[in-house]
Amino acid sequence: MIDFPLARLQPLPAAVYAALGLKSGGSPSPRSAALLQRALELFRENSEPRGICEPVAAGEFAGIYAGRGQNAPDTPLTGIFQRAASLHLFAFTLGARISHAIGLLFEHDDFALGAVLDAVASVGADNAGRIAAEWAERQVAAENSAAADRAFLYSPGYCGWHISGQEKLFASLRPERIGISLNTSFLMNPLKSISGVLVTGTAAIHRFSTVYPFCDQCKSPACRERATARPA
Ligand code: SF4
Numbered sequence: 303m304i305d306f307p308l309a310r311l312q313p314l315p316a317a318v319y320a321a322l323g324l325k326s327g328g329s330p331s332p333r334s335a336a337l338l339q340r341a342l343e344l345f346r347e348n349s350e351p352r353g354i355c356e357p358v359a360a361g362e363f364a365g366i367y368a369g370r371g372q373n374a375p376d377t378p379l380t381g382i383f384q385r386a387a388s389l390h391l392f393a394f395t396l397g398a399r400i401s402h403a404i405g406l407l408f409e410h411d412d413f414a415l416g417a418v419l420d421a422v423a424s425v426g427a428d429n430a431g432r433i434a435a436e437w438a439e440r441q442v443a444a445e446n447s448a449a450a451d452r453a454f455l456y457s458p459g460y461c462g463w464h465i466s467g468q469e470k471l472f473a474s475l476r477p478e479r480i481g482i483s484l485n486t487s488f489l490m491n492p493l494k495s496i497s498g499v500l501v502t503g504t505a506a507i508h509r510f511s512t513v514y515p516f517c518d519q520c521k522s523p524a525c526r527e528r529a530t531a532r533p534a
Pocket of ligand 1: 378460461462514516517520521522523524525526
C-alpha cells in the first residue's frame, strides 16, 4: 500500500502560481497570498486521498496500451515500457468532496478562490503521481540494491496514448474500488484523479530526442523535465 500523506500532497506555492499561469520570480500580491492560504486550508479540509497500484507484466500491458487501437502511430511509451525493470498500473483520487467544494465556490461567484483551489487540487493530485513513482523506485531498489532506477507516470490522454486507453486500464485495475469511475468520454470522476502506468527503469529509458507530431499541442513538456529530474 502506498501512503499519501496530505503534507506531501499539498503543493508548494510556486507550483500553484505556475499552474495559474503567474510568472515565476515576482512576489505575489497580499491578496494572492491570502487566497492561496485559504485554498490550502480548504485542500486539507476536503481531500480524501486514496490510491491503488498493481504490478503488470510487459506482455499484459502491451494489450492494455493498445486500447481501442486509437493511439498515435508512434509514441514514446511504446519504446519505453518494453525496456522497463517494472510496470505498475496506478490510479489515485483526492475524492469527491474537494470537487464539490470547488463547484460551490464557483456557484457562489467566488471565482478567485475557486480558481486557486482548483489549481491547488490539480497540483496536489499530480504530486500523488510523484509519491507513487518514488514508491515504485523503492520497490525495485529493494530487489536490487545496485539499481538506481527512475519511475515516471505515463497516462492515457498524453504523449500519443489515446484517452480511450482508460477503458482497458480501468478494466484491468478496477479503480472503482477507490471510488473512481469513467464517463462516456473516458474522463474520470471525481475530477481530481489521475491514472496511468508507472514505468520504472534506468534514467536512460525515459530520455528520448524524438519530437512527435502531437508534441505541437503539448502545454506541459514533462519529458523535458524527466531528462534532468532527480539525477541518480
Ligand atoms: S513534448 Fe509533451 S507530448 Fe511530446 S513527448 Fe514530451 S510530454 Fe509528451
